[in-house]
Amino acid sequence: MSNKTVAQRLLGRGKTASLAAAPPTGVTLKSAGEVESLRQAGRVVGKTITALLRAVRPGVTTHDLNLLAADEIKRMGAQPAFLGYRGFPATICTSLNEEIVHGIPGNRAVRTGDVLKLDVGAIVDGFYGDAAVSVSVGAVPARTRELVDVTRQALEAGIRAARPGARLGDVGYAVQSVAESHGFSVVREYVGHGVGRSLHEEPQVANFGVPGRGLVLQPGMVIAIEPMLNVGGWQTRVLDDDWTVVTADGSLSAHFEHTIYISPTGPEILTAREEV
Numbered sequence: 001m002s003n004k005t006v007a008q009r010l011l012g013r014g015k016t017a018s019l020a021a022a023p024p025t026g027v028t029l030k031s032a033g034e035v036e037s038l039r040q041a042g043r044v045v046g047k048t049i050t051a052l053l054r055a056v057r058p059g060v061t062t063h064d065l066n067l068l069a070a071d072e073i074k075r076m077g078a079q080p081a082f083l084g085y086r087g088f089p090a091t092i093c094t095s096l097n098e099e100i101v102h103g104i105p106g107n108r109a110v111r112t113g114d115v116l117k118l119d120v121g122a123i124v125d126g127f128y129g130d131a132a133v134s135v136s137v138g139a140v141p142a143r144t145r146e147l148v149d150v151t152r153q154a155l156e157a158g159i160r161a162a163r164p165g166a167r168l169g170d171v172g173y174a175v176q177s178v179a180e181s182h183g184f185s186v187v188r189e190y191v192g193h194g195v196g197r198s199l200h201e202e203p204q205v206a207n208f209g210v211p212g213r214g215l216v217l218q219p220g221m222v223i224a225i226e227p228m229l230n231v232g233g234w235q236t237r238v239l240d241d242d243w244t245v246v247t248a249d250g251s252l253s254a255h256f257e258h259t260i261y262i263s264p265t266g267p268e269i270l271t272a273r274e275e276v
């Protein structure tokens, strides 16, 4: 099933009339069998995040959480997607407060008042799942709670917009509108992405955009939508560990992510999980 071109796939489905609308090179449409593998990878990611959320409490270290995730992913017969990815040294990303994404687990203990971001990826049968969640630990200021809630709402708005026939600009606009209506900024330098046999495929899925612009979403596409919202400005910088991305102004940041299958009837969340 691998390395079929988009045109071949469309022909195989008897959709020759849609060839003119074939997505650009690099954007793949997944077969039903491939979607099922992606669904399994997404399920592992969802269950792992649920286990992590149950374990988050003041005093737990990000290293403890990393070990838990590694155990869960292995127990479910999957492989971690991030470990070794471009040299990343851990199973999950753990980012605290002004850290936006790609934080490396370590001996730092989570404290009351922290905003912790957990980003998890898993591989099943060669297919990837990718999702992230933000959690506020214990009592936090109202604006912190609002940041986390609004980032989740921004992801939900992006997912709702990810219907067949819609465009990537509609998705980005939906995310950005929710964020900016609450006075939060949207990170520009990091974006969502296609997901499949690679963690990061085409297309890039920006969290900002103009309605009606960009790639037309087609049934069979699988994308990760992952808004990153800051209390302050959208600018970022990378710490000396070459991984951890932080807000340039030190303001708080939140991040949510789901891997989404564009089904013929609408978006399906492949990394869905139980509420904790």
Ligand code: MG
Pocket (backbone or CB within 6 Å): 130, 131, 192, 193, 224, 226, 257
């Ligand atoms: Mg991602």
